[in-house]
Amino acid sequence: MSIDRESAVPLHVQIQEHLRARIERGEFAVGATIPTEAVLAGEYGVNRLTVRQAIADLRAVGVLVARQGRGTFVAEPPVPIDVTMDARNLRIEHERARRAAESKGRRMVERVLEVDLVMASAEAAGGIGPGPATRIRTLSTSEGVPLLRTEYWVRSPLPPEDIRARGEEPGGIGPAAWNEIAGAEMFYGWRSFDARPASRADAEVLGVPVGSALLERCGLNTDEAGRPVMFLRRLAPGGRMRIVIPYPRD
Structure with a gap:
């Protein structure tokens, strides 16, 4: 050839x-x-x-x-989980990804990897402001397959040990816990989508080769009045998760 x-x-x-x-x-x-x-x-x-x-x-x-x-x-082609985000509804539904996984007969669990109180990174500070913040790193899996590596930055009313305890529950961190961690019901501020190569740390947690393609989704969550409460970054290996945003005409 x-x-x-x-x-x-x-x-x-x-x-x-x-x-x-x-x-x-x-x-x-x-x-x-x-x-x-x-x-x-x-x-x-x-x-x-x-x-x-x-x-x-x-x-x-x-x-x-x-x-x-x-x-x-x-390799076996991955069957991505389609997570649908309703463009008309700004209220954050923490069950969305779990429901999407269940629709394919898979159970999704989010567990805490690390929780610490540190100074907000430059990127996070651009969303929630500079100063000390709680950084939460989690891993979401489905049937043992890593789907999402997430880093949250929030000024939480809960101490780190309480957040760790919620992550150790059998089902991982549940939807209600996130509003408790943020101290408010959360709404979409903005979301961005990009691609990036897996770092060594990403590769180790997500079970992919270093340099492989990751879908990066960053965002800012606000309270109902529009005040910033949480900055987040999610990383998903290519082909494991797909974000769908329908734009209805009615």
Whole structure:
């Protein structure tokens, strides 16, 4: 199989695209082993390091998965959880993601990883103002699969130990607990969506390769009067969660 050596597209990217196309047309089925680096290097007429980079890129985005001592396999495509956000309703519904998971027969649990009282980061201070704030880091999982890594910044009326205790309950932090933690019923201030590569810390918690694509959703929650009460950042591995915002005409 030939590649274009005159193209401005790097060789490893061309190989990555070829391999992805071969998977999509069924040449390599889900669960099948792809050829070794040596075989692929011979097919494409490149060195093994070029093939290795192409495979690493496909592993990073979840198309391939390596199994120690067994080879590299075509990964099972993830079935994302669709979380619908109603553009007409500003009241935050903490059950939204849980209901979305349940609609696919999966149970979602949010557990606390860390709680500490620190000075607000520059980004968080831009939302809730500078000064001391409670930082809460959580991990949401479904059937043991990590879905979301979240960092909340809030000036909570609750001490860190009380927040940790809520996170240790059997079902993790429940919807009612978040309003208690914030000290108010919360409403959407704004949300932003971006993509970022997984850092080493992200990769460890979310169970993905370093550098893999993450969906980043940041936002500010307010009380009913519009006063800022919580800044948050959520990170989701590509393909595990999808945000849907319908725009009704009525």
